[in-house]
Amino acid sequence: MMIDKKITANKKYVICNWKMNGSVLLCEEYCRMIENLVSCNDKNRIMPLEIIVLPPNPYINIFSRLLDNLGDINMQNDIISVRVGAQSISSVDFDFGSYTGEVSSKMLHDIGCSYILINHYESKKINPTCNSIKNIQIKLKNSWKNCLIPIVCIGHTIEEHDSINSVQEKVFNEINEIFSNFDFLINESRKNDHINDKTFSKIEFLLAYEPSFTIGSDKLQEIDKVDVICSIIKDIVSNNIESNIQKYKFNINMLGLIYGGSIDQFNIKYICNSSKIDGFLIGRKSLDIESLTNICYNVLNRLS
Numbered sequence: 001m002m003i004d005k006k007i008t009a010n011k012k013y014v015i016c017n018w019k020m021n022g023s024v025l026l027c028e029e030y031c032r033m034i035e036n037l038v039s040c041n042d043k044n045r046i047m048p049l050e051i052i053v054l055p056p057n058p059y060i061n062i063f064s065r066l067l068d069n070l071g072d073i074n075m076q077n078d079i080i081s082v083r084v085g086a087q088s089i090s091s092v093d094f095d096f097g098s099y100t101g102e103v104s105s106k107m108l109h110d111i112g113c114s115y116i117l118i119n120h121y122e123s124k125k126i127n128p129t130c131n132s133i134k135n136i137q138i139k140l141k142n143s144w145k146n147c148l149i150p151i152v153c154i155g156h157t158i159e160e161h162d163s164i165n166s167v168q169e170k171v172f173n174e175i176n177e178i179f180s181n182f183d184f185l186i187n188e189s190r191k192n193d194h195i196n197d198k199t200f201s202k203i204e205f206l207l208a209y210e211p212s213f214t215i216g217s218d219k220l221q222e223i224d225k226v227d228v229i230c231s232i233i234k235d236i237v238s239n240n241i242e243s244n245i246q247k248y249k250f251n252i253n254m255l256g257l258i259y260g261g262s263i264d265q266f267n268i269k270y271i272c273n274s275s276k277i278d279g280f281l282i283g284r285k286s287l288d289i290e291s292l293t294n295i296c297y298n299v300l301n302r303l304s
């Protein structure tokens with residue numbers, strides 16, 4: 001497998017997955033943190049940082065409104081931008097209807113979400129049926145249809161982790177399964193009344209590599225291994241789905257590869273040095289403003 005250094009996103013990401021945590025107070029604290037980050041940031045940096053916040057659904061709108069109140073924060077400083085997303089969408093293949101308890105991607109787009117987390121290990125554990133490959137593909141299609149950018153999680157278990165070959169096989173199979181039917185998904189996603197070839201010229205997604213045994217465990221995977229696996233993943237994407245998606249103006253050089261699992265304010269200093277990683281998916285430490293600020297500073301200072 002060749003390591004392709006070209007495949008690097010043109011910005012860096014810190015993705016804050018609150019999981020089933022948060023409060024109005026946390027929304028307010030986040031806004032203060034963002035103000036501080038922007039005001040302290042060196043405006044001459046070349047690599048922009050996008051902070052993506054994924055609160056539980058009841059807080060999405062509150063957080064977005066508080067963010068709006070900050071004014072032109074994203075304009076003042078091209079280097080740091082903030083976007084909001086959701087942690088899950090329904091696998092029901094409709095925008096509206098009698099589906100008690102379900103939330104569609106159309107609704108999430110309506111309240112200002114830009115991103116949607118798909119195929120997260122914890123969601124799969126809690127609700128395997130709703131996260132079958134068929135349902136993941138429905139979620140992908142409906143995200144694109146409603147202009148949401150999917151953050152697609154992939155990973156492997158501790159048993160598979162012991163051999164690079166089994167990791168490679170697992171991530172290869174998972175990526176290929178999820179992105180099989182690509183033509184069909186894209187064509188279906190374009191059936192939205194408001195979207196046609198002119199307005200919907202680009203397919204975007206982020207891939208998040210999260211080994212399941214590192215999630216919530218305080219065990220960061222060895223950085224050398226993360227580097228190797230991230231290279232393998234970028235190779236798999238470029239070898240297997242790039243040709244399929246070129247016609248949809250998907251730019252492989254823009255693919256963001258995100259790493260997640262027990263990132264904190266200490267280990268970020270090391271893992272930040274990886275040239276293969278375009279950003280981080282953070283769980284517990286995204287709830288701790290001091291740690292998160294520290295993580296953001298490290299990403300701003302190290303990744304380039």
Ligand SMILES: O=C(CO)COP(=O)(O)O
Nearest residue numbers: 017215216261262283284
């Ligand atoms: O699952 C994760 C982010 O989506 C990682 O969670 P932790 O950072 O708490 O390990």
